[in-house]
Amino acid sequence: MTHLTVYRDHDPSFPELATRDLIVLVGHLAMTGILFERWAASHSLPHDAGSEDVLAAYATDVARLQAARGYKTVDVARVPRGVANAADLRAKFLDEHTHSEDEARFFVEGSGAFYLHIDRRVFRIVCETGDLLSVPAGVRHWFDMGPDPHFTAIRFFKRPDGWMAEPTGADIAARFPGYEGPTASPR
Numbered sequence: 001m002t003h004l005t006v007y008r009d010h011d012p013s014f015p016e017l018a019t020r021d022l023i024v025l026v027g028h029l030a031m032t033g034i035l036f037e038r039w040a041a042s043h044s045l046p047h048d049a050g051s052e053d054v055l056a057a058y059a060t061d062v063a064r065l066q067a068a069r070g071y072k073t074v075d076v077a078r079v080p081r082g083v084a085n086a087a088d089l090r091a092k093f094l095d096e097h098t099h100s101e102d103e104a105r106f107f108v109e110g111s112g113a114f115y116l117h118i119d120r121r122v123f124r125i126v127c128e129t130g131d132l133l134s135v136p137a138g139v140r141h142w143f144d145m146g147p148d149p150h151f152t153a154i155r156f157f158k159r160p161d162g163w164m165a166e167p168t169g170a171d172i173a174a175r176f177p178g179y180e181g182p183t184a185s186p187r
């Protein structure tokens with residue numbers, strides 16, 4: 001289930017806030033400039049769906065968000081259940097990094113946890129199917145898809161050339177609770 005946990009960035013053992021209440025979650029994230037919305041993700045996708053199939057199924061939603069927030073480019077990040085190189089894929093987003101522009105992610109299936117490091121706090125947001133989250137320009141963050149990953153996310157970019165990340169070189173991500181999957185108890 002979607003939830004938010006807020007930590008001080010030097011103390012991963014004692015959260016300041018943990019909530020599954022969407023109104024509280026949206027409000028807390030909005031105070032830091034993060035957009036969170038719950039969308040309908042009602043199109044079932046075949047296991048072998050490609051990016052074009054995903055974008056075609058959600059074309060109306062994609063066009064609406066592009067028009068509203070000026071996103072120029074979209075792509076699809078998809079990790080099907082049971083993928084062979086899960087550990088390598090997981091490692092790709094596990095280090096803290098930034099993007100030079102505001103981006104957004106819409107989870108059309110599956111789940112994963114984003115960690116946004118803002119003003120000496122870490123906002124851990126477990127996203128599930130139907131969740132839309134923005135990552136503001138320059139915000140330090142990382143993403144954990146878990147040990148048994150499964151998700152499809154439409155990614156929205158303001159840059160015409162899509163996903164580009166700048167590593168911060170910090171080792172903060174390793175100190176925070178990872179994402180263990182949708183059946184794990186929330187933290």
Ligand SMILES: CSCCC(=O)/C(O)=C/O
Nearest residue numbers: 077093105141142143153
């Ligand atoms: C859930 S989309 C894949 C992860 C990603 O694009 C990103 O930037 C993580 O920080």
Ligand SMILES: [Fe+2]
Nearest residue numbers: 097099141165
């Ligand atoms: Fe990122």
Ligand code: NI
Nearest residue numbers: 047080081150
């Ligand atoms: Ni699947």
